[in-house]
Amino acid sequence: MNLPEQAMIIEVGPRDGLQNEKSFVPTEIKKEFIGQLKKAGIKEMELTSFVSPKWVPQMKDASEVVEASLGGGRDIVLAPNKKGIQRVYGTSCKAVAVFVGVSSTFNKKNINKTTEEAVTDLEPIISELKEKNYFVRACISTAFYCPYEGKINPESTVSLCQRFVGMGVDELSVADTIGMANPKNSFELFSKLKSSLGEVLLTAHFHDTRKMALANILASLQAGVDRFDASAGGLGGCPFAPGATGNVATEDVVYMLENMGVSTGINLDELVSAIDIVKPHVTRTIETGYYRLAHAIEQ
Template identity: 65%
Template sequence: MLSLPKNATIIEVGPRDGLQNEGKTVSTEAKLEFIKGLQAAGVQEMELTSFVSPKWVPQMADAKEIMANVEKTGRQFVLTPNEKGINAAIESGAKAVAVFVGVSDSFNQKNINKTTKESMDALQPLILQLKEDGIFVRACISTAFYCPFEGAINPEDTLALCRTFAGWGVDELSVADTIGMATPLESYELFKKLKDAFPDMLMTAHFHDTRKMALANIFAALQAGVDRFDASAGGLGGCPFAPGATGNVATEDVVNMLHRMDISTGIDLDLLCQAVASIEPHVSNPVQTGMYRLYKNRG
């Protein structure tokens, strides 16, 4: 007998993770329309933008404008790589921030020019201060399964990194299959260990669909007790520092699968596809996700 939850939460990452590596410049107005459409569809938790150097991620150069103009509803995250980013996010009115570290040293070096330990040493006082100030902190764990440079990651290394974050009092762990190599068995085994180790922690699974196993991996994570999933409307995204990392799993496909299994998300699928339709003209490639194609053909 399968053990599945009655409800699941989708954390929409399209406006940030989905667009950060987009080659075409997406206007602030188009991003705001996309965000508004996602909120209208019932999305309650979302990554809005990131306060990073526009030199490295030019698509996020309008972070302040985004934060100044979005409707404040639900839990809205901004990604913050360092103290400068955190300070800018707080000044913009952010009440929830996301920090990120790769389990793999090689990935972390390519991403932010620091080893994993150096990143953690820098983050510790920042996270402790954020928690003292009442800010929600989401820790994003990259390359939790595989690294594009080092190959398979020892699950104990992922667990150790999560244990450190938990000890600092973070509110959520988002554990990522950054290059989409995990199998459903690996998904179940790692998330079962994480749920057993941190039963009271908000635990989120983040899958890329590089090898078309993201939905299967989500199903496996559900059976391990996970009921929170990052997803990107339209399947947009990919990490600029992870060769071979294609788009995130598509929100509309995840929502459809969950609803078909009588797992409620609070998200309206048609309105979600409308939000995808609003951003599609502004990105480089047509959206080809399963539920979005059905939506377009039906219209």
């Protein structure tokens, strides 16, 4: 079996995991959650989003969360447009995520732009960020399936990723936004991406809608991917993608990888403690495999 010695987990719980929560998670809890995730060994993390509080009220405390949480690794914030980028410039954060869907219908529903319009708008933003020495992560949504258009042509995903590489992004996070991909899809797409994108960091982002996320991660490992987005407690789900449930749970990914001899540098006990911090403040029931097991053993 083709396995790397190490894999990097990019924790997206504080941003992608919480953005869809209807109840506001107190700012101090977010800070404590992030701090404990770092204590667990997380080295790369999406902290928050600089988006309109009207559309995503959960992220209205973005500036405060960022300034209290920086340090100890690569801290990333999502900023989807010029207004968000200007807010990032007012902080000490030096890593930014932008996003676009492969599907134009998804983009129209989400940001009221076609894919082409969205990419055109992002080009000068990315250029400016790189001139200012920011790390730029491009999140590619609906890379496999779209809730409106169905199956996405893999060549469309590859072509879009190549355009972002041409703009100079540092990382591509390629997402199975509604959790419809299977291991064959994952192996084939990530094999194509690995062979066509050069040295850019390539990260796989899976949702566990149909309980296929771990299988898709294993298939991606076989294709040469060693970076994975995950969310502590399996929190998350895109508010603009009908049918999208939680992200793959960080604790389940870490448990699987470590038991296959792939080092993540993450302490599972400390990770469970991080989930315990945020659990009382979210509406989603946290019942991922490893989290349930850890508490069953305690009892």
